[in-house]
Amino acid sequence: MTADDRYKLFGVYVSEDVFDALADYLYEAAGVVDYESYFDPAESTVPVGDPGADATDKLVSDIVTEFADLYDEAAFETAREVESDAFVLADLAADPQTVANARERFQAAATIQETDLRTIHTAILSAYLSRASAREIEL
Template sequence: MTSDDRYKLFGVYASPSVFDALEAVLYEEAGVVDYADYFEPTVSSVPVGDPGADATAQLVADLVADFADLYDAADFEAARAVDPEAFELAQLAADPETVARARERFQAAATIQETDSRTVHTAILTAALDEADDPE
């Protein structure tokens, strides 16, 4: 259980290009130099106020809030075309309720699309990162 002053960590699978885009966002917003090693893999939560955690928490909150629009914009076929061995595990932090809502939405999307989580994570994150780059 996490307290109000801690974010829960959870993993999503991302294509190399999405992982690189996440890394760029975290560098720009929080000064994270090495995203792959930023979150300790043996911990399940991080403190609120950690720059990288705060940045991913905002990303996840936005993703949950805009999930229906991101789903509509997502290119699931492009995500399905990614080599299954190429996906990378990306750690994100968010408050526990937001993590639960994100997981529910990803699972529902995977069921609707009749595909795996890697494909859904990549397609939705691509749409979210594209929207962040071009908010209009």
Template structure:
């Protein structure tokens, strides 16, 4: 269990364009230069106040709050077309309860879509990032 001053890390598998969009947002919002390795050495939690963690925590909180709309806007067909070997692991930080809610929603979407988690991660995050210089812009 994490304390109130720590975020929990969780991974999502996303297409290269979605990973690049996340990297761009974290650079612009938090000055993260090497997103691929930013959270790696820290373990399973990261402190509140870490600029990259704060930025992803807000992104995940927004994603959870807007999940139904993002689900409706998501292009699952495009995500299914991604080469299975191309997906990249993106680490996100958020409050533990938010992580649990995000995982539940991703799992439910995968069940409804009858697909794997990486397809759902990619489609939902692409929809979330579309308005912020995300994939396709």
């Protein structure tokens, strides 16, 4: 259980292209220079107020809110074409309830698409980041 002033860390597996787009997003949104090592994998929570954590919390909250539209826009076939060993782990931080909601949506999408979570994570995050790059990043 986390306190109200802590975000929960969770990981998603995405293609290298999506990881790079996520790193660019976090640089623009929060000034995160080295996303790959930004979050300490030994920790399960991050304090609210951490710029990178605040940015990923907003990202995950937006994904949960916009999930149906992102699902419709997602390029699942393109994500399925990624080699199985080409996915990388991307750590995100968000409110614990938001994390639970995101996991439920990702799992439901994996069931509907009859595919693995890596494909779903990649397709949904790619759709979100495509939208984000088309508009100004607002925190």
